[in-house]
Amino acid sequence: EAQVTQNPRYLITVTGKKLTVTCSQNMNHEYMSWYRQDPGLGLRQIYYSMNVEVTDKGDVPEGYKVSRKEKRNFPLILESPSPNQTSLYFCASSLKGASTDTQYFGPGTRLTVL
Amino acid sequence: AQSVTQLDSQVPVFEEAPVELRCNYSSSVSVYLFWYVQYPNQGLQLLLKYLSGSTLVKGINGFEAEFNKSQTSFHLRKPSVHISDTAEYFCAVRSGGYQKVTFGIGTKLQVIP
Numbered sequence: 474e475a476q477v478t479q480n481p482r483y484l485i486t487v488t489g490k491k492l493t494v495t496c497s498q499n500m501n502h503e504y505m506s507w508y509r510q511d512p513g514l515g516l517r518q519i520y521y522s523m524n525v526e527v528t529d530k531g532d533v534p535e536g537y538k539v540s541r542k543e544k545r546n547f548p549l550i551l552e553s554p555s556p557n558q559t560s561l562y563f564c565a566s567s568l569k570g571a572s573t574d575t576q577y578f579g580p581g582t583r584l585t586v587l
Numbered sequence: 588a589q590s591v592t593q594l595d596s597q598v599p600v601f602e603e604a605p606v607e608l609r610c611n612y613s614s615s616v617s618v619y620l621f622w623y624v625q626y627p628n629q630g631l632q633l634l635l636k637y638l639s640g641s642t643l644v645k646g647i648n649g650f651e652a653e654f655n656k657s658q659t660s661f662h663l664r665k666p667s668v669h670i671s672d673t674a675e676y677f678c679a680v681r682s683g684g685y686q687k688v689t690f691g692i693g694t695k696l697q698v699i700p
Contacts, residue, residue: 513596515677515692531687532687573638576631576688578632580630
């Protein structure tokens, strides 16, 4: 089944403790992206990747890192999480980075930073 | 730069009534417009998209949207809603040659029995 998977689905952590949220897709997509969803703000793009070893900042990259060493994986790294990073995070992928492409979303990761 | 405005944060509607969810966009270049739906505790899935051609776009679950370039709008409509349509709906824009995707803040559709 074609899908985007994220792990973990739920995470509670404390300020300053490094964490990684994994994202994997099995559709051989080139484009992958991370979003955070907050009430009243909708989805905001954190980082995106056009292909392996090609990443770029979205609208809210501060406090986050990403890497794209393999085509299928696009982990999101929070080196020193803070409470304002408490949010619902979605990973998405599309065939290429074309503006016309449909994005396929993962199920989401709910992160709470205490 | 590109932006999306969803004018209504919540829309309550009775079952079998029609509904329109409004979306306006701003971009200085050609645009591609999308509507996504998010059911409770799930990720987003595509409802429909406008790329080019006919301004009336039909999507899944009986939804349709009309692209209006002069009014920079892409409103979503359904002639008769069902309880199962209760969800949050997001309008999104991607500009030609621009890799970022911009989403609206979402509209929660609540279908009342």
